[in-house]
Amino acid sequence: MSVIMVVGVFGIIPTQAKAEKIITSSDNDFKYVLNSDGGATIVECLTSPRKLIIPDEIDNYKVTRIRKVGNCKPKVLQIGKNVRVINRDKGLDSVKKLVAVNSNTYFSTVSGVLFNKQGTRLVYYPRSKSATKYIVPKTVRVIGDGAFGAAKNLKKVVFYDRLKKIDDYAFAGCEKLRAAVIPKSVTYIGICAYWQCRKLSKLSVGGNKRLIIGFWAFESCKSLKSLTMPLMSEKCTGGVFERSGIKKVTIPQNVSAIPKEFFIGCNRLNSITVPSTVKRIGEKALGYIWGDYEVEKNKNFVIKGTKGSAAEKYAEANKIKFKSI
Secondary structure, eight states: OOEEEEOOTTOEEEEOSSOOOOEEOTTSSEEEEEOTTSOEEEEEEOSOOSEEEOOSEETTEEEEEEOOOGGGOOSEEEEOTTOOEEOOSGGGTTOOEEEEOTTOSSEEEETTEEEETTSSEEEEOOTTOOOSEEEOOTTOOEEOTTTTTTOSSOOEEEOOTTOOEEOTTTTTTOTTOOEEEEOTTOOEEOTTTTTTOTTOOEEEEOOOTTOEEOTTTTTTOTTOOEEEOOOOOTTOOSOTTTTOOOOEEEOOTTOOEEOTTTTTTOTTOOEEEOOTTOOEEOTTOSSEEEOSSSEEEOTTOEEEEOTTSHHHHHHHHHTOEEEEO
16 A cells, blocks of 8 residues: 655655665766656755755656755755656755746746746745745735745745635644734635644634635644634634634624534633624534543533524533523
């Protein structure tokens, strides 16, 4: 059975159970393996340059994939014209700047950041880039999976209102990220998109009826204390703010539903005021936390709302204390 390693928007590199034949390039600069498509995948760098240049070809084979080059710890990585897949594991931790040659038909770069050729998808922001603030270009519609993951210095990222999608793990592990202002145009915030952004203290989500927020999107955001709930689709998944620091939630009048298990695992949230405009509350959406081994009811939780409302009915059905306002 093959183990599949996700490496970005343009493809995956399968690690086969059988041993691969690793070849040392004739110039002794790289080790590589041959692909089924006749191209070559670089698996190791044998030199230690500050700027690592990935050639268009190795021993007459087109270099189409980069699996690992981190052992040589380059500061700048130049991508040859045939490269279409890059494995963004810890091997790129030292890289501060990416450069895609103009003749590459898959990638482009602006200010050291990697995009698809059209500039509509941000593929990879170098983890070691020194900037603390980054403004995403207006052309970008999608922040790719893991694109900003574990960026070491970022405190703030600015989006334009043309952005449509923030993919899975897009900002996961950005330990210094302090604020996230997500425009109304965004219709998807992926699984673990902001996972373990421990210093994230300001979150604003524009929201719209099509917005879907994935599992654990803001899981373990310990510094996040309050939230204004955005308008969103009822198809949103649960545990979005699990193990976060949220103590206060404001629900605006334009919100008509709270998705199933949406606030499950918010162990510091002990009360919530639900306006009468909320007509539907999903299963275990409010008042449930993580115990030692499983989800359990928060015995201190209080739901505040109007008599006869969906909030009161939910509280009665779940045997949660209700306070009429």
